[in-house]
Amino acid sequence: MSEEQVENQMNEEKIISAEIVVSKVLRIGVLVSGFVILLGLILYLAAGDSGYPADTYPTTLIGILQGTGSLKPAAVILFGLFLLILTPVLRVGITILVFVKAKDYLYVGITSLVFIILIISLLLGKAG
Amino acid sequence: MMVIEIFGIAILAGIVGSVLGLGGGIVVTPALTMLFGVDIKFAIGASIISVIATSSGSAIAYIRDRITNLRVGMFLEVATTVGAITGAFIGGLMAPSVLYIIFGVLLMYSAYVMVRKTKQELPQEVPLHPAATRLNLQGEYYDKALQKSVSYNVDRVYSGFGVMYGAGVISGLLGIGSGSFKVMAMDVFMKLPLKVSSATSNFMMGVTGAASAGVYLFRGEINPFYAAPVALGVLIGATVGARIMQRMKSRTIRKIFIPVMAYVAIQMILQGLGIKLL
Numbered sequence: 001m002s003e004e005q006v007e008n009q010m011n012e013e014k015i016i017s018a019e020i021v022v023s024k025v026l027r028i029g030v031l032v033s034g035f036v037i038l039l040g041l042i043l044y045l046a047a048g049d050s051g052y053p054a055d056t057y058p059t060t061l062i063g064i065l066q067g068t069g070s071l072k073p074a075a076v077i078l079f080g081l082f083l084l085i086l087t088p089v090l091r092v093g094i095t096i097l098v099f100v101k102a103k104d105y106l107y108v109g110i111t112s113l114v115f116i117i118l119i120i121s122l123l124l125g126k127a128g
Numbered sequence: 129m130m131v132i133e134i135f136g137i138a139i140l141a142g143i144v145g146s147v148l149g150l151g152g153g154i155v156v157t158p159a160l161t162m163l164f165g166v167d168i169k170f171a172i173g174a175s176i177i178s179v180i181a182t183s184s185g186s187a188i189a190y191i192r193d194r195i196t197n198l199r200v201g202m203f204l205e206v207a208t209t210v211g212a213i214t215g216a217f218i219g220g221l222m223a224p225s226v227l228y229i230i231f232g233v234l235l236m237y238s239a240y241v242m243v244r245k246t247k248q249e250l251p252q253e254v255p256l257h258p259a260a261t262r263l264n265l266q267g268e269y270y271d272k273a274l275q276k277s278v279s280y281n282v283d284r285v286y287s288g289f290g291v292m293y294g295a296g297v298i299s300g301l302l303g304i305g306s307g308s309f310k311v312m313a314m315d316v317f318m319k320l321p322l323k324v325s326s327a328t329s330n331f332m333m334g335v336t337g338a339a340s341a342g343v344y345l346f347r348g349e350i351n352p353f354y355a356a357p358v359a360l361g362v363l364i365g366a367t368v369g370a371r372i373m374q375r376m377k378s379r380t381i382r383k384i385f386i387p388v389m390a391y392v393a394i395q396m397i398l399q400g401l402g403i404k405l406l
Contacts, residue, residue: 030188095202
């Protein structure tokens with residue numbers, strides 16, 4: 001093997017170990033969000049009350065966080081759902097680090113571009 | 129107990145979605161509207177949650193077991209996300225009916241190509257496209273059904289990228305993940321192994337879905353009491369599905385995939401022609 005091939009091989013191995021990190025972080029994110037959603041659902045079923053007037057629930061981040069602080073079931077569920085929605089964003093963020101570690105700068109660029117577009121579309125959606 | 133019934137259906141949706149790379153919305157939306165009489169607005173909100181839950185739930189296993197091709201996923205994600213933004217903008221400017229028909233026909237054609245591929249387990253003699261070499265897209269995974277390591281090449285990178293852009297435009301217009309287009313681009317155009325296409329499609333769908341899910345959440349279209357059992361059920365189903373899929377033969381997965389694809393294609397063509405189903 002040439003020197004370049006050896007280096008590529010090493011970088012590929014770094015990608016493999018970094019992918020395991022992505023998988024583990026993702027598992028933690030999924031477990032935490034799943035637990036929060038489950039907690040909210042149990043609170044709701046136990047109390048038989050969402051903590052808000054019929055058919056309403058908070059729709060702002062601040063409202064969701066405040067409701068979660070006072071353990072209102074609907075808000076706790078929405079907070080868990082919000083964490084779940086963040087897991088793919090987290091995944092793209094960590095993938096950038098995977099490629100940085102493997103010194104694959106082409107994909108650091110591509111993944112960062114996806115990350116930026118994702119953030120822009122989130123912001124656009126909020127404005128629209 | 130409606131919560132428990134929704135939870136049960138969500139487990140099924142998670143399994144189907146993670147095996148086929150489709151996200152589970154295809155099960156959740158009709159089930160909620162038809163079986164439980166849920167308002168279509170909340171059913172769509174719950175289905176976008178199911179897409180993300182399928183994606184994240186299955187990605188844990190698919191990435192760990194190296195079925196997902198991260199490079200292909202990220203490269204194509206550029207096309208999808210730019211397409212989705214385009215779609216969101218042109219949504220108000222043009223009638224989407226032409227796009228529906230074009231992509232419906234394209235899906236039909238792909239279903240036909242897939243029928244011809246039902247006899248082969250893995251893609252044979254795929255050339256490595258020059259752009260794929262530059263982008264280092266080729267890969268390798270361990271197939272648990274075949275009990276061997278499978279190396280694969282990637283063909284027709286530009287066509288795949290173009291189809292993904294179109295898929296992004298459609299999902300921007302429809303507000304859904306359109307997983308069948310992702311699998312189509314990777315399987316039919318880029319000739320990746322079906323399991324890699326499905327896992328990578330699942331990976332990408334969550335990323336595309338996250339942007340729209342945030343919008344739905346703050347618009348109040350995600351009802352927590354429908355979405356909670358959907359999210360929990362789908363997470364469990366997708367975790368199980370990601371294990372089942374790896375032990376299934378690709379030919380079997382393809383046989384389940386074809387009728388689903390034909391169904392989506394017919395639905396899109398009819399919608400383009402102005403005929404509304406359900």
